[in-house]
Amino acid sequence: MTDHELQLKSNQYRQKLLRYITEAGAGHTGGSLSCVDILNVLYNRVMNVSPENFNRPDRDRYIQSKGHSVEALYVVLADKGFYPESELETLCRYQSPFVGHPTRKVPGIEMNTGALGHGLPICVGLAIAAKLDGAQHRIFTLLGDGELAEGSNWEAAMSAAHYGLDNLTAILDHNTLQITGHTRDVCSNEPVDEKFASFGWHVVTVDGHDFAALTEVLTAKPVEGKPTIVIANTTKGRGVSFMENVVSWHHGVPSPEQYETAQAELVQAENELSEIR
Amino acid sequence: MSAPAPSLFSPEAQAMIAQLGLVRGRANLEEFAATLQELAEQDHQIIAVTSDSRGSGKLGPFGKALPKQIVEVGIAEQNLVGITAGLAAGGKQSFGVSPACFLTARALEQIKNDVCYSDVPATLVGISAGVSYGALGSTHHSLHDLAALRAISNITILVPADNFETRAAIQAAAASPHPVYVRFGKAAMIDLQEPEARFEVGKAITLREGTDVAFIATGETVIHCLLAAEKLAQDGIQARVVSMHTIKPLDEKAILEAGRECRAVVTAEEHSIHGGLGEACAGVLMQAGVAVPLRIVGIPDEDTVTGSQADIFRHYGISMEGLSQTALELLEKSESLA
Secondary structure (H helix, E strand, C coil): CCHHHHHHHHHHHHHHHHHHHHHHCCCCHHHHHHHHHHHHHHHHHHCCCCCCCCCCCCCCEEEECCHHHHHHHHHHHHHCCCCCHHHHHHCCCCCCCCCCCCCCCCCCCCCCCCCCCCHHHHHHHHHHHHHHCCCCCCEEEEEECHHHHCHHHHHHHHHHHHCCCCCEEEEEEECCEECCEEHHHHHCCCCHHHHHHHCCCEEEEEECCCHHHHHHHHHCCCCCCCCEEEEEECCCCCCCCCCCCCHHHHCCCCCHHHHHHHHHHHHHHHHHHHHHC | CCCCCCCCCCHHHHHHHHHHCCCEEEEHHHHHHHHHHHHHHHCCCEEEEECCCCCCCCCHHHHHHCHHHEEECCCCHHHHHHHHHHHHHCCCEEEEEEEHHHHHHCCHHHHHHHHHHCCCCEEEEEECCECCCHHHCHHHCECCHHHHHHCCCCCEEECCCCHHHHHHHHHHHHHCCCCEEEECCCCEEECCCCCCCCCECCECEEEECCCCEEEEECHHHHHHHHHHHHHHHCCCCCEEEEECCEEECCCHHHHHHHHHHCCEEEEEEEEECCCCHHHHHHHHHHHCCCCCCEEEEEECCCCCCCCCHHHHHHHCCCCHHHHHHHHHHHHHHHHHHC
């Protein structure tokens, strides 16, 4: 799949997640839009995971630690064929498995997450298990930058380096906003690259909306004996002009009018992308 | 050379132990470590995870014998539970071992979400539970763990009373595809069970039959109830003793039989009187409409008295003398009601 095709796919993912969040009247719009491109690259270019191999131990593992952006994951998993996309019409409704945070009741989801600061320790366990088995598969997790205030992340960061888990890659969705405001104003985690480096991690910083750059770092051979953190600089609300970098869209749900405006923008962008082709 | 007499027992209780021919075992903690090592030697998918607790968990020999099957996370209980869950999700049968007080308080959310909600084959082992740490004070007492974990779905809770139950509990945990919590202390135990006795998760073991009063106890309080029953027998009172080694799922049948067939019920546990075995039994009886005088013996809702585990047990009546006295008082009440 070319970068251009991935761009079109991300645009589609954005249209879909906005639709299902709007229809459900619930969800985390801003963070889902900021991490779509990362998930797109992971699932369509990097990871060896599919409905066909999901029961096999040698599949790559993805744990969404910032579980509140699950709507982005839901549309990607539907696109990968884990379930018909029409099931997303039940999002957040009575007795639906598609709740507002990842659960294993949804095909393709490895662990129940959503309470913050849980993904990285789980991934350390998965990565150690893989090492013990001499397995070659990789473990990926997506962290939120606000989430880094949870101390359990740093406990896990220590142990990942201690055990030399080069099969573990954490991706930081570095959109710099959390529910209360700018992360630097709430509880600054900067310089986040130096923090991870001092903990013994291999640190890479990348534009989190650049498909070629994301692909390059996520498919690169890991540094032997070191876990990798990819600091992906992203824009919260990416793709919809009035949502970009606006903190209230953390879990804001579009009104019908806002939804139409947002979709029109995305359709226009899609048309422009198609013309380029 | 025999081991020094456990200070948990008064001279009279020690004489009773000798008279009954009960054999002293080792600490459940040691039995746990030996059992886990035996299982792990046969099954290399079994992994122990420790939080700077391999010494207090008696897992030093395990670590030496099976260095690839032990993961040390340092003093980091949240990480310990997350890693234990991740190992389980990665195909291992993992055992996260840590002092019960920290494991179940500091990492409660990880237990709730990573282990129970995700429903992975992880076992959490709470060591030095209850007031095992005695004089170290309330920070190190674990009087909440049964209450907290009872309220979380998808976890089996096991509190073994002696070495036999401990061995069986660890074997059951190692074979379970679901979360398990096992908790015990570090004092030397008395063997209560016949070796051929059958341990079944969720099924209480009746150690002694009787219809005057029923002791329903768990963990390290069971021996004291057994001695109290023997003491009451000297006055012609027949006491039933039930070892409720599984707190969840609870053996409701055994509780209802005790409530219906006996004139009084005394529960005993090394835990807060709130939310533990006693209140669980009360709930079962009340919801079935079984009205029977009941006394919950445990650690009351107060700043726990200072002292050794033995001092604390005696202070709160978790002793042969205290429990038999409680039973007598309750039987009097039962008669006045009749």
